[in-house]
Amino acid sequence: DSGVTQTPKHLITATGQRVTLRCSPRSGDLSVYWYQQSLDQGLQFLIQYYNGEERAKGNILERFSAQQFPDLHSELNLSSLELGDSALYFCASSVDAGTSSREQYFGPGTRLTVT
Amino acid sequence: GNSVTQMEGPVTLSEEAFLTINCTYTATGYPSLFWYVQYPGEGLQLLLKATKADDKGSNKGFEATYRKETTSFHLEKGSVQVSDSAVYFCALINMDSNYQLIWGAGTKLIIKP
Numbered sequence: 001d002s003g004v005t006q007t008p009k010h011l012i013t014a015t016g017q018r019v020t021l022r023c024s025p026r027s028g029d030l031s032v033y034w035y036q037q038s039l040d041q042g043l044q045f046l047i048q049y050y051n052g053e054e055r056a057k058g059n060i061l062e063r064f065s066a067q068q069f070p071d072l073h074s075e076l077n078l079s080s081l082e083l084g085d086s087a088l089y090f091c092a093s094s095v096d097a098g099t100s101s102r103e104q105y106f107g108p109g110t111r112l113t114v115t
Numbered sequence: 116g117n118s119v120t121q122m123e124g125p126v127t128l129s130e131e132a133f134l135t136i137n138c139t140y141t142a143t144g145y146p147s148l149f150w151y152v153q154y155p156g157e158g159l160q161l162l163l164k165a166t167k168a169d170d171k172g173s174n175k176g177f178e179a180t181y182r183k184e185t186t187s188f189h190l191e192k193g194s195v196q197v198s199d200s201a202v203y204f205c206a207l208i209n210m211d212s213n214y215q216l217i218w219g220a221g222t223k224l225i226i227k228p
Binding site: 002004033042043044045048056058090092103104105106107108109 | 149151157158159160161164204214215216218220221
């Protein structure tokens with residue numbers, strides 16, 4: 001158990017809908033990272049937050065957004081969903097701002113299926 | 116730019132066989148290198164890491180040595196078990212990647228009893 005929790009575990013929704021994925025980092029970790037894992041694209045970094053502020057952006061679509069709250073949990077919002085958004089979404093956390101090579105600890109993931 | 120290349124899977128071995136999963140990288144400067152493992156239905160776990168040239172990371176019988184001259188970080192294990200069946204990801208991180216993990220495509224390992 002990494003100490004990172006994600007909810008829900010599974011999510012099935014229809015095209016055009018909007019969903020929110022939730023992540024709670026390990027106790028003491030200030031950074032939260034979101035990743036998408038799909039069969040065709042592999043593992044892709046989406047976005048990082050550090051202590052409530054956006055720290056780095058990866059291949060995140062404009063239809064997606066995220067935030068980190070004062071209690072350090074984070075939410076990833078996916079809107080106008082398309083079939084191609086079906087994937088595993090992972091959250092990871094680390095203790096620092098991402099200015100070093102500290103390892104990231106991953107949650108179990110949320111499997112999103114868009115029908 | 117930064118990139119990581121892993122051998123394509125699946126790799127299928129018998130129990131107690133010797134394992135090598137190749138990983139090579141392209142990066143400027145001195146990246147840190149990682150192996151993560153994803154067991155079926157689970158998230159990714161850090162398996163081992165190395166932060167400078169000639170460092171050897173090791174964990175659970177797995178080893179990988181940071182070879183700067185060949186830009187490689189191959190994963191090895193002397194005697195695999197069925198429980199090692201998983202997907203293995205090689206990754207790097209450095210200042211040029213803004214300290215974001217750059218991932219290989221993953222290698223699926225299947226161990227048969």
